Amino acid sequence: MLNCRKKYLVDKRIMKYSEANLGRIFILRLEHGDKVPDTIEKFAKDHQIDSAILHFLRGVDTNSKVVVGQEDGTAKKPRAMVTELLGTSER
Numbered sequence: 001m002l003n004c005r006k007k008y009l010v011d012k013r014i015m016k017y018s019e020a021n022l023g024r025i026f027i028l029r030l031e032h033g034d035k036v037p038d039t040i041e042k043f044a045k046d047h048q049i050d051s052a053i054l055h056f057l058r059g060v061d062t063n064s065k066v067v068v069g070q071e072d073g074t075a076k077k078p079r080a081m082v083t084e085l086l087g088t089s090e091r
Contacts, residue, residue: 062086
């Protein structure tokens with residue numbers, strides 16, 4: 001969980017924030033048939049990664065789906081916003 005100790009005034013409202021440093025960087029290449037959640041979760045567990053940012057760069061299959069956020073960020077029980085990737089992008 002992010003521990004926000006600093007405060008910044010934005011349009012008469014206080015925004016809490018924390019400063020971070022870039023840590024370890026991993027580049028993974030998944031092969032056709034690899035299950036994205038399973039592969040990444042196992043890698044994270046094996047490498048003791050508690051939190052991360054994930055970027056997809058090229059190479060997704062037609063009709064793949066990815067969670068891109070929450071439909072309503074204020075809802076008590078969040079519902080995932082899923083989008084379908086329309087085609088492959090690796091050439």
